[in-house]
Amino acid sequence: MATRPWVNFKRLSVRVPWWIVMAIVIPVAAFRLARFVVHHRRAIPGVTAVLLLLYAYLRFGWLPLVLVALAVAGAVGLWAWRAMPSCRRFLLLPVLGRWRGFWVYRRQWAESLSLSGLHKTFDGMVLLPRLVGVRCREATDEVTVRMLRGQNPELFHKAAVNLAYSFGTRQCRVFSTRREVAPVRLGRLAGALRLVDRVRYRDRPRLVTLVFFRRDPLTEKVEPFEVPPVPDFTALVVGLREDAERYALRLLATHVLVAGATRAGKGSVIWSLIRALAGGVASGLVRLWVVDPKGGMELAMGQPMFARYEYDDFTAMADLFDQAVSVMRKRQAALRGLVRVHTPTLDEPLIVIVIDEIAALTAYLQDGELRSRIAQSLGLLLSQGAGLGVLVVAATQDPRKETVGLRDLFPTRIALRLNEPNHADLVLGDGARDRGALADQIPVPLAGVGFVRLEGHPEPARLRFSYVEDALIREMAALYPAPVVGPFPARVTVPTSTGGSVVPRQRPARSTSLKDGPLLPSGLLDALGPRQLTDGDQP
Numbered sequence: 001m002a003t004r005p006w007v008n009f010k011r012l013s014v015r016v017p018w019w020i021v022m023a024i025v026i027p028v029a030a031f032r033l034a035r036f037v038v039h040h041r042r043a044i045p046g047v048t049a050v051l052l053l054l055y056a057y058l059r060f061g062w063l064p065l066v067l068v069a070l071a072v073a074g075a076v077g078l079w080a081w082r083a084m085p086s087c088r089r090f091l092l093l094p095v096l097g098r099w100r101g102f103w104v105y106r107r108q109w110a111e112s113l114s115l116s117g118l119h120k121t122f123d124g125m126v127l128l129p130r131l132v133g134v135r136c137r138e139a140t141d142e143v144t145v146r147m148l149r150g151q152n153p154e155l156f157h158k159a160a161v162n163l164a165y166s167f168g169t170r171q172c173r174v175f176s177t178r179r180e181v182a183p184v185r186l187g188r189l190a191g192a193l194r195l196v197d198r199v200r201y202r203d204r205p206r207l208v209t210l211v212f213f214r215r216d217p218l219t220e221k222v223e224p225f226e227v228p229p230v231p232d233f234t235a236l237v238v239g240l241r242e243d244a245e246r247y248a249l250r251l252l253a254t255h256v257l258v259a260g261a262t263r264a265g266k267g268s269v270i271w272s273l274i275r276a277l278a279g280g281v282a283s284g285l286v287r288l289w290v291v292d293p294k295g296g297m298e299l300a301m302g303q304p305m306f307a308r309y310e311y312d313d314f315t316a317m318a319d320l321f322d323q324a325v326s327v328m329r330k331r332q333a334a335l336r337g338l339v340r341v342h343t344p345t346l347d348e349p350l351i352v353i354v355i356d357e358i359a360a361l362t363a364y365l366q367d368g369e370l371r372s373r374i375a376q377s378l379g380l381l382l383s384q385g386a387g388l389g390v391l392v393v394a395a396t397q398d399p400r401k402e403t404v405g406l407r408d409l410f411p412t413r414i415a416l417r418l419n420e421p422n423h424a425d426l427v428l429g430d431g432a433r434d435r436g437a438l439a440d441q442i443p444v445p446l447a448g449v450g451f452v453r454l455e456g457h458p459e460p461a462r463l464r465f466s467y468v469e470d471a472l473i474r475e476m477a478a479l480y481p482a483p484v485v486g487p488f489p490a491r492v493t494v495p496t497s498t499g500g501s502v503v504p505r506q507r508p509a510r511s512t513s514l515k516d517g518p519l520l521p522s523g524l525l526d527a528l529g530p531r532q533l534t535d536g537d538q539p
């Protein structure tokens, strides 16, 4: 016998007047859509595409949608197969940015910012910083935020950790200036483009950029980069930044101090830099004067690349610095009134003095007379040598003033793993640690990871220097030996992996005059400007 239902829903149902519902829903939906499009003009192509697909579906059914989906998937697959980098840059990362902007950031914005203490109350209203845009990079999400009136970037620095965890990441860095800098414009339209750039890249103090890390690209060892035949002293690629972009060090007219606890990877900074300069070393445009006071433990393998190499005789080291001062003085006399920055040429090359442990010369050296002689010469070089093409690149384990009294004379400073929390401020300047340079928290296995100040950015950037293995150093030494020239010939033997030593092939230096023009890349010539070239030079 059929059982009757307990409740007969059909009898309870009410007839819906659909025409009334549609008369309300359609205008409301149209109005909201129009408002969305007005507020998000960039979404117009997407909205148009969705409306067209909807129309196609209503008119012709599923088939057109399936065909469009197949065509789009095929085109994207082909693009990714043939040119993955451009596909990532122009399609995949922007799409990811849209998605994460909507799903991760906008959806949780009010809650996360309020709970992180970044809201304010005014006139009975709760105000929140405005999310301006989200851009995905290889490893990071860059979220641009307009601060409220009465806020400054320091508030965001303090809230950075809370923000990171609120949005499901472990690390958030706050930058108060633009992440990207205006490109160097060359060619016919350069003038007009520079004008556009001045507007486009103008300073906007009320915007901060929150950089959230989806993954840390610095946990993997960074492979050495290719050796440029002509080094660009304004941009020597030596490492990888936390946003997975290459880090280029500007060596032109600066001195570099590398500070790091023992086994922090100071050697990898020096070798990455030497590798980036190797092309210039072989051509004679760069001369490396190397001082290795730890008895040649760190740098001996690259000896053929060095125009001068001192590792056991402290008097010879002091002489080397004195000779560097006299080169500097000669250049001063020759260039006085003509240029402000020396342009390296084969006759007047860039002299880079590399010191593996500067404290061994300025603090630990027992002979007080020699120590003060070295300190005086170094002081002169550091205060006057940069513009004259006599540069100092020094490493130290201890960045305190007692050990490196000349610390503040190094304009470019790199902090690797450090022993004390306050050492980051000593190296990178006051407040660096508060702005994210947690150099004392770099794990021991992450050798070669450190912080630097990028030009124009108050917040330090995190990066990892490339690791140049011993075998590659030997190969570099054989491929890019310094040309033999007087008056300071290098004492050259290369230790081999089997314990013996060889004398590498060395080429005589090619003499040139200023008439041949400096062997510099166009980017550097542009940076130096036409005033820096003497009459006979051909850029």
Ligand SMILES: Nc1ncnc2c1ncn2[C@@H]1O[C@H](COP(=O)(O)OP(=O)(O)OP(=O)(O)O)[C@@H](O)[C@H]1O
Binding pocket: 221, 222, 260, 261, 262, 263, 264, 265, 266, 267, 268, 298, 397, 447, 448, 449, 464, 465, 466, 467
């Ligand atoms: N950039 C790097 N990437 C990966 N591993 C590295 C890197 N730099 C150094 N290392 C590892 O850390 C070890 C110590 O490196 P390195 O000798 O350069 O440190 P250091 O700071 O110069 O040491 P010391 O204070 O003894 O002079 C190396 O043997 C290597 O295994």
